[in-house]
Amino acid sequence: MQDKITRILKAIADPTRREIFHALVVASTALPITQISNLFDISRQGVTKHIKTLEEAGLIHISNKGRERFCYANAEPLMEVNKWLKFYEKFWDNAIGNLESYLDDKA
Amino acid sequence: MQDKITRILKAIADPTRREIFHALVVASTALPITQISNLFDISRQGVTKHIKTLEEAGLIHISNKGRERFCYANAEPLMEVNKWLKFYEKFWDNAIGNLESYLDDKA
DNA sequence: TATATTTGCAACCATGTAGTTGCGTATTAA
DNA sequence: TTAATACGCAACTACATGGTTGCAAATATA
Structure with a gap:
């Protein structure tokens, strides 16, 4: 496939x-x-x-x-899906997401 | 749908x-x-x-x-997928899974 | 006003897919 | 040996889907 x-x-x-x-x-x-x-x-x-x-x-x-x-x-194999999701985790709650990406930038 | x-x-x-x-x-x-x-x-x-x-x-x-x-x-909406995955998390690594379900039983 | 841009709608095509039925074969049980 | 069980394969149906093209309507630009 x-x-x-x-x-x-x-x-x-x-x-x-x-x-x-x-x-x-x-x-x-x-x-x-x-x-x-x-x-x-x-x-x-x-x-x-x-x-x-x-x-x-x-x-x-x-x-x-x-x-x-x-x-x-x-x-x-569901780990694969979890891995894919992981990236978007920081976006699905904007407040937390923005904070985390802010922290990521600092790190 | x-x-x-x-x-x-x-x-x-x-x-x-x-x-x-x-x-x-x-x-x-x-x-x-x-x-x-x-x-x-x-x-x-x-x-x-x-x-x-x-x-x-x-x-x-x-x-x-x-x-x-x-x-x-x-x-x-990806939270929904994450929630679905969550249940299977304990199964995708058998060693950890068995330990966790063991602990869940004790709790 | 005339023209170009962004879009939605509809028709169409090819392929994929969820499901069925029928049949043949291998294995187990009588 | 005969009968029942578990299964795969193949053909078929109906519908969903990824993609296209053509055309009309609304908005923006000249």
């Missing part, structure tokens, strides 16, 4: 994918695809597609075991 | 929109649309569409002045 941060942001920009990711994070154990898809209204194939997108963003890892594919969440 | 966080995430998921937003943030002054579009290879109308998306996400504010529309960046 495109660059890393874009892949990650596109992955989490979809509400269903955020839900799938969240379900896996809180499960804190690996879940096979069918079991994940049972948690949602959409078809297994629909869920599979979302999982593929999440996997390409690095937010899910998969390990095969027999006929099942166990998915588990990996939040690490 | 859909809910707030989704609008924001979709807005920043596009690399061109991230660039436009960034240009406005660092400009630290309001810029009319034509001037913004001169910074990019795509047409003015293409930029206008991106600006509309950014505005709907709250990341840009616009004030009309004569025939010109001055756009300025507003990073505040």
Whole structure:
């Protein structure tokens, strides 16, 4: 597709994918695809597609075991988003932002 | 479209929109649309569409002045993303994450 | 007043995407 | 060995999206 941060942001920009990711994070154990898809209204194939997108963003890892594919969440790529956000942090509250950039200038 | 966080995430998921937003943030002054579009290879109308998306996400504010529309960046909606990320922070480094959730349990 | 500039609106195109169904295959259970 | 389960692949549909061009309206300048 495109660059890393874009892949990650596109992955989490979809509400269903955020839900799938969240379900896996809180499960804190690996879940096979069918079991994940049972948690949602959409078809297994629909869920599979979302999982593929999440996997390409690095937010899910998969390990095969027999006929099942166990998915588990990996939040690490979200660091990338956090890093991107970090720069704008000083701007989202102008008062604090102006103070900080003032201090940055002094430092 | 859909809910707030989704609008924001979709807005920043596009690399061109991230660039436009960034240009406005660092400009630290309001810029009319034509001037913004001169910074990019795509047409003015293409930029206008991106600006509309950014505005709907709250990341840009616009004030009309004569025939010109001055756009300025507003990073505040990114707080929403930061808040969403916050929950997963404890998971993206497992070692620290496990320690923190251990401490959370104790608290 | 005539002309140039800034913009919005609408139509259009190509591609991406969220979702579906159908089918074949590998693995497990009876 | 037969039946059930978990899955991938492919085709298809509907709609969203990133981008374009053309044109008309409002404002500013000559």
